[in-house]
Amino acid sequence: MRVVEKRQLLSAEEIGRTLQRLAHEIVEKSGGTKDLALIGVRRRGVPLSQRLASIIRTSSGVNVPVGTLDITLYRDDLSTVAPQPVVQSNEIDFGMDDRDIVLVDDVLYTGRTVRAAMNGLFDLGRPRRIRLCVLIDRGHRELPIEASFIGSAVQTSDTEIVEVRLQEIDNEERVMLVDRVS
Amino acid sequence: MLHRLQHLLGLEPLTREQITFILDQSKPFQEFHRHPLKKLATLRGKTVALAFFEPSTRTRISFATAAARLGADVMNLQAEASSLKKGESLIDTVRTLEAMRPDGIVIRHSASGAPYFVAERLEIPVINAGDGTHEHPTQALLDALTIRDRKGRLDGWNVTILGDILHSRVARSNVHLLSKFGAHITLCGPAMWVPREMECLAPNIRRVPQIEEALEGAHVIFVLRVQTERIDEPALAAEEFILRYQLTPERLRLAQPDALVLHPGPMIRGLEIDPTVADGPQSCVLEQVTNGLAVRMALLYHLVGGAPVEAPHPAKEQSSAAD
Numbered sequence: 001m002r003v004v005e006k007r008q009l010l011s012a013e014e015i016g017r018t019l020q021r022l023a024h025e026i027v028e029k030s031g032g033t034k035d036l037a038l039i040g041v042r043r044r045g046v047p048l049s050q051r052l053a054s055i056i057r058t059s060s061g062v063n064v065p066v067g068t069l070d071i072t073l074y075r076d077d078l079s080t081v082a083p084q085p086v087v088q089s090n091e092i093d094f095g096m097d098d099r100d101i102v103l104v105d106d107v108l109y110t111g112r113t114v115r116a117a118m119n120g121l122f123d124l125g126r127p128r129r130i131r132l133c134v135l136i137d138r139g140h141r142e143l144p145i146e147a148s149f150i151g152s153a154v155q156t157s158d159t160e161i162v163e164v165r166l167q168e169i170d171n172e173e174r175v176m177l178v179d180r181v182s
Numbered sequence: 183m184l185h186r187l188q189h190l191l192g193l194e195p196l197t198r199e200q201i202t203f204i205l206d207q208s209k210p211f212q213e214f215h216r217h218p219l220k221k222l223a224t225l226r227g228k229t230v231a232l233a234f235f236e237p238s239t240r241t242r243i244s245f246a247t248a249a250a251r252l253g254a255d256v257m258n259l260q261a262e263a264s265s266l267k268k269g270e271s272l273i274d275t276v277r278t279l280e281a282m283r284p285d286g287i288v289i290r291h292s293a294s295g296a297p298y299f300v301a302e303r304l305e306i307p308v309i310n311a312g313d314g315t316h317e318h319p320t321q322a323l324l325d326a327l328t329i330r331d332r333k334g335r336l337d338g339w340n341v342t343i344l345g346d347i348l349h350s351r352v353a354r355s356n357v358h359l360l361s362k363f364g365a366h367i368t369l370c371g372p373a374m375w376v377p378r379e380m381e382c383l384a385p386n387i388r389r390v391p392q393i394e395e396a397l398e399g400a401h402v403i404f405v406l407r408v409q410t411e412r413i414d415e416p417a418l419a420a421e422e423f424i425l426r427y428q429l430t431p432e433r434l435r436l437a438q439p440d441a442l443v444l445h446p447g448p449m450i451r452g453l454e455i456d457p458t459v460a461d462g463p464q465s466c467v468l469e470q471v472t473n474g475l476a477v478r479m480a481l482l483y484h485l486v487g488g489a490p491v492e493a494p495h496p497a498k499e500q501s502s503a504a505d
Contacts, residue, residue, distance in 0.1 A: 070210065073210075073222050078224060078488060079227065079228075079487075081488055082488040082489040083186045083484070084487045084488040087211075087483065089213060090213065119223075122219070123217050123219045123221075123222070124217060124218065124219075125218055
């Protein structure tokens with residue numbers, strides 16, 4: 001099986017502008033930053049959540065707490081994979097109780113990652129509210145989950161893959177639509 | 183895959199990379215005891231058989247708690263209440279357990295090598311929880327995690343092991359593990375418990391009869407329990423052992439100022455260790471217990487979790503899913 005790049009969905013500049021808009025939407029829809037906290041889902045949700053927090057810091061002068069969540073132990077397919085995926089640490093140094101949480105991830109697809117992330121958060125406490133922010137919503141949901149903040153909604157087919165490449169992880173900055181060719 | 187194991191039988195055959203992988207994988211589980219909700223569903227539907235053919239409190243509770251917190255069920259076999267008393271052989275007992283379809287078995291046995299014997303005959307992952315005077319791999323792993331956390335790294339420390347080394351599987355597993363990380367190991371205890379052959383266990387290992395000399399420059403000190411249950415020959419009188427080998431505050435001062443004191447437990451205060459040392463800032467005894475849970479959770483997750491791994495068969499091509 002081969003993978004071919006079909007087209008670019010977002011350029012570096014467009015990612016930057018999209019994050020600006022998302023950060024403002026989050027603050028606006030939350031009626032401020034009280035109790036607000038961002039949780040990035042490993043891996044690419046992490047730099048995205050940090051960038052959103054930094055935009056909020058610049059525009060409203062508030063340091064919104066940011067944490068990192070690893071969903072490996074909450075995946076629903078663990079009993080079908082071998083060997084087991086590598087586990088990583090959460091990095092969340094604030095309490096979950098009564099927080100207004102925005103989960104941040106790069107791509108929303110089946111919704112299973114978000115389900116796992118919510119279970120992970122509940123083990124840490126009882127947030128007042130959890131909303132979801134994604135850079136790309138590519139459809140094909142398998143669970144009743146929707147995002148509150150969407151960077152870009154894209155029509156995709158089952159065989160296609162949305163690849164978000166970020167400077168912090170991939171040393172390049174763009175979003176590509178690629179296809180699997182057998 | 184390089185780092186993946188099917189069983190954990192001993193540390194001697196493992197590579198540095200495999201050990202580092204297990205320690206790294208224990209880190210995410212360390213924070214777990216601070217969670218308000220200490221129960222995962224990761225191993226839901228899996229069963230771990232605990233086959234302890236020798237009395238054990240802390241190791242058995244640690245494995246049972248690790249399994250429970252991952253969401254697995256536990257089958258408990260205890261020597262005192264088992265059919266062993268009625269004369270059943272080891273293999274018949276474990277085959278009976280296997281017939282109840284557990285997904286992994288944790289075994290402790292007074293015979294060195296018993297877990298290897300079992301692993302060769304069963305289809306499920308086997309974890310050694312202590313076999314005779316051979317190895318106690320999870321204990322050495324939790325000790326290594328404790329040292330790495332406190333000191334920032336595992337490599338190159340001067341390690342002194344005190345007491346009854348001959349009968350100690352904890353000492354053997356620790357020697358095997360730490361020598362892979364370039365430790366300089368000093369063994370010290372009554373001559374009958376520190377035989378010359380122990381020097382063959384690893385490179386950079388020496389025997390020193392005087393405790394004062396053995397502690398000089400030590401970065402890590404292991405204090406071992408005197409294993410009265412494994413000793414048939416007339417042992418050293420307790421008074422003399424205390425006089426010559428007890429780790430006292432005065433003796434501890436001969437080691438590096440920030441030397442760590444580890445004890446696998448159960449600790450007999452006033453015998454091998456002075457209470458002031460046991461409760462002092464250099465003692466890691468309670469961290470060892472907490473880290474034991476993390477190490478065992480990581481091992482159960484990797485060995486018992488996931489789709490059953492088919493035993494390698496030459497005629498069958500194995501496909502391994504990448505993650």
